[in-house]
Amino acid sequence: MKAALLEVRHLHTHFFTKSGTVKAVDDVSFSVKPGETLGIVGESGSGKSMTAMSILGLIPSPPGKIVSGEILFKGEDLLKKSEKEMRQIRGKEISMVFQDPMTSLNPVFTIEKQMVETIRAHEKVSKKQAFERSLDLLHLVGIPDVKKRIKMYPHEFSGGMRQRVMIAMALSCNPSLLIADEPTTALDVTIQAQILELFKKMQDELNMAIIMITHDLGVVAEVCDEVLVMYAGKAVEMTYTKQLFDNGKHPYTLGLMQSIPKITPNKEKLEVIEGLPPDLRRLPKGCHFAPRCKYVMERCLIEGPDMTKVSEHHTVRCLLYEKTKKAVKQ
Amino acid sequence: MNNLLEVKDLKKYFPLKSDKLFSREKPMLKAVDGVSFSVKKGETLGLVGESGCGKSTTGRVILKLLEPTAGEIFFKGENITSYKGERLRKLRKEMQLIFQDPYASLNPRKVIEKTIAEPMKIFGIPKEERLKKVEEMMERVGLSSYHKQRYPHEFSGGQRQRIGIARSLVLEPELIVCDEPVSALDVSIQAQVINLMEDLQREFNLTYIFIAHDLSVVHHTSDRVAVMYLGEIVEIGEVHELYTDPKHPYTQALLSAIPEANPYAEKDRIILKGDLPSPQNPPSGCKFHTRCPFSEEICLLKRPTLKQVSRSGQMAACHFVKEVVERETSGMLSESAYK
Numbered sequence: 010m011k012a013a014l015l016e017v018r019h020l021h022t023h024f025f026t027k028s029g030t031v032k033a034v035d036d037v038s039f040s041v042k043p044g045e046t047l048g049i050v051g052e053s054g055s056g057k058s059m060t061a062m063s064i065l066g067l068i069p070s071p072p073g074k075i076v077s078g079e080i081l082f083k084g085e086d087l088l089k090k091s092e093k094e095m096r097q098i099r100g101k102e103i104s105m106v107f108q109d110p111m112t113s114l115n116p117v118f119t120i121e122k123q124m125v126e127t128i129r130a131h132e133k134v135s136k137k138q139a140f141e142r143s144l145d146l147l148h149l150v151g152i153p154d155v156k157k158r159i160k161m162y163p164h165e166f167s168g169g170m171r172q173r174v175m176i177a178m179a180l181s182c183n184p185s186l187l188i189a190d191e192p193t194t195a196l197d198v199t200i201q202a203q204i205l206e207l208f209k210k211m212q213d214e215l216n217m218a219i220i221m222i223t224h225d226l227g228v229v230a231e232v233c234d235e236v237l238v239m240y241a242g243k244a245v246e247m248t249y250t251k252q253l254f255d256n257g258k259h260p261y262t263l264g265l266m267q268s269i270p271k272i273t274p275n276k277e278k279l280e281v282i283e284g285l286p287p288d289l290r291r292l293p294k295g296c297h298f299a300p301r302c303k304y305v306m307e308r309c310l311i312e313g314p315d316m317t318k319v320s321e322h323h324t325v326r327c328l329l330y331e332k333t334k335k336a337v338k339q
Numbered sequence: 340m341n342n343l344l345e346v347k348d349l350k351k352y353f354p355l356k357s358d359k360l361f362s363r364e365k366p367m368l369k370a371v372d373g374v375s376f377s378v379k380k381g382e383t384l385g386l387v388g389e390s391g392c393g394k395s396t397t398g399r400v401i402l403k404l405l406e407p408t409a410g411e412i413f414f415k416g417e418n419i420t421s422y423k424g425e426r427l428r429k430l431r432k433e434m435q436l437i438f439q440d441p442y443a444s445l446n447p448r449k450v451i452e453k454t455i456a457e458p459m460k461i462f463g464i465p466k467e468e469r470l471k472k473v474e475e476m477m478e479r480v481g482l483s484s485y486h487k488q489r490y491p492h493e494f495s496g497g498q499r500q501r502i503g504i505a506r507s508l509v510l511e512p513e514l515i516v517c518d519e520p521v522s523a524l525d526v527s528i529q530a531q532v533i534n535l536m537e538d539l540q541r542e543f544n545l546t547y548i549f550i551a552h553d554l555s556v557v558h559h560t561s562d563r564v565a566v567m568y569l570g571e572i573v574e575i576g577e578v579h580e581l582y583t584d585p586k587h588p589y590t591q592a593l594l595s596a597i598p599e600a601n602p603y604a605e606k607d608r609i610i611l612k613g614d615l616p617s618p619q620n621p622p623s624g625c626k627f628h629t630r631c632p633f634s635e636e637i638c639l640l641k642r643p644t645l646k647q648v649s650r651s652g653q654m655a656a657c658h659f660v661k662e663v664v665e666r667e668t669s670g671m672l673s674e675s676a677y678k
Contacts, residue, residue, distance in 0.1 A: 052525035052526065052527060052528075053525055153613075167614045167615075168390075169614055170614065197389035197390055197552060197615075198389070198552070198554065198593060198596040198597055198598075199389060199592060199593060199596045199610075199611045200389075200614070201596065201598070202595075202596035202598075202608060202610055202611075203610055203611070205598070206608075206610060224525065224526060225598065226526075226600040227597065227598030227599055227600045228598050229600075230598065230599060230600050230601055230602040230604070231598045231599075231602075250602045251602045251603070254600070254601065254602050254603075264527065265526055265527060266600065268526055268527050268529070268530035269526060269530075269555065269600055270530075270533070270555045270556050270558065270559035270560075271555065271559075271600075272554075272555055272558050272582055272597075274579050274583075276559055278534055278537070279530040279533055279534055279559070280530070281527065281530040281531045281534060282527040282530075283531075285495055285497065285498075285528070286525070286527075
């Protein structure tokens with residue numbers, strides 16, 4: 010059994026706004042091992058991006074604050090690090106790829122300038138060495154004609170190409186953890202297939218861990234080893250990808266899977282999850298999913314369930330499964 | 340005559356600024372380049388393709404929001420291509436559009452009652468009737484009419500899309516062009532809106548042109564589907580048949596690229612090399628030849644035309660697909676292909 014590279018324990022990230030406290034991340038725990046891919050799935054506002062931002066120490070403060078929890082990376086708690094130490098870790102040990110490659114690249118500098126700067130910020134290498142490394146990386150992610158392309162500006166690249174540049178930059182210091190926040194959402198399916206393939210290849214070559222944040226269960230099925238499902242700031246289910254698809258337990262997970270249109274000859278009406286996700290400032294008492302849940306019981310409206318272990322490496326936050334419970338410790 | 344809409348060899352070119360100062364030749368962006376299809380009353384035609392393939396432009400030209408460069412559009416058997424002014428305005432009552440972005444398509448300074456009533460106001464429907472219809476329509480699309488005095492920012496994305504749908508329905512149109520109606524919505528909300536659109540279609544006998552890049556959504560909502568690539572239709576046919584037995588190499592690659600929500604699926608994925616070429620300077624011959632795994636010399640030289648590839652009327656534009664001739668065709672696309 011490999012030791013976990015990253016372990017997040019009972020993370021709570023809150024935003025203190027004029028109209029009330031928003032519990033963007035509300036008791037989330039998970040771990041990632043080297044060479045593995047963890048998917049975090051959820052709808053907008055479920056707290057998946059904020060979980061990533063918390064790991065990276067990028068929560069805008071104020072109004073945001075990590076209220077409690079631990080983020081252990083290679084055994085050290087990132088929450089205890091100074092901003093200066095975090096800057097050394099971000100981009101080198103942990104790097105990230107965001108959804109929109111246009112806004113994450115600087116439009117007034119060439120790709121060369123941006124890549125060389127990233128590398129030199131973290132490692133003591135000459136400009137020439139950094140340039141050589143940039144060429145290799147761009148070649149690795151499949152950009153044609155690298156010598157010419159590296160002199161270009163971001164606007165001269167297509168969406169798929171820009172995302173490749175972002176990935177090349179994220180990989181430039183051989184990170185051990187890559188956090189990808191909806192990396193293919195803005196791209197067309199054929200380009201998405203290319204990029205997902207690239208992630209798999211890079212992971213095999215560099216043995217890095219990936220946290221893939223997405224709302225697309227198709228992408229999860231394709232690339233992830235384990236999945237964490239989030240709803241309204243809470244982790245509601247976590248298990249292996251295959252286990253989740255075969256034997257998902259949480260009513261929200263099940264509803265989500267049924268509401269995706271499938272390519273089958275008989276088209277039945279789509280199963281829907283009724284209602285809307287709750288306003289995070291006015292969360293319902295008890296289970297956050299209760300107002301939309303098909304199996305809602307009276308207890309659900311009063312008691313908030315804990316993460317319960319249903320089988321080896323499968324935890325669910327739902328009262329339906331708490332009868333057999335031994336509430337999971339840690 | 341049961342075709343509600345028929346489009347023949349439709350073209351839409353956008354003029355670009357010339358790079359050369361005194362050049363006479365104006366470069367053109369060929370957004371839609373010779374598209375023909377027809378839609379029957381009450382059916383849904385899906386238009387799919389990657390961004391920049393011309394699917395939205397096609398939708399807008401049909402609604403005459405853009406003037407076509409060439410080609411003809413028939414609506415209920417009438418050639419509407421050259422309609423202008425008052426005649427066009429009357430026609431607009433019959434054709435409506437649902438937009439992709441539920442945030443940008445509603446006026447933030449108007450309460451939604453006004454937004455939904457606006458089309459009726461333009462057509463001079465008396466106020467009392469307008470207000471009644473707004474309430475009726477709001478309830479029908481799953482909004483409480485109690486909320487009619489609210490502003491768009493007070494609604495969620497899914498609710499705003501319902502407002503957009505209500506607005507497009509108040510004039511009781513026959514044809515609705517839906518331009519990515521659910522792609523901005525979360526999965527659980529997306530299913531709600533799709534179900535609503537299907538219910539409304541049955542209830543009002545609506546005809547949809549459903550433009551989307553999400554192939555599984557299109558499969559669910561459409562009866563027939565047309566696959567576009569760089570302004571051309573490369574394949575068209577009954578939706579399930581086309582998805583299970585695609586003939587054109589581009590359709591094959593596109594369909595194989597859908598990530599399937601099944602961790603056990605072992606797919607022979609066709610990964611296309613490179614990006615979509617620029618429509619400003621499209622490749623010669625078959626426009627797909629630069630990325631096609633089967634391309635040969637003929638593909639560089641000659642542009643393929645749509646030919647029938649199955650008995651049920653599936654058609655593909657590729658030099659290497661086998662033509663299936665059912666019976667003597669008169670050469671008219673609509674006659675032979677869409678029966």
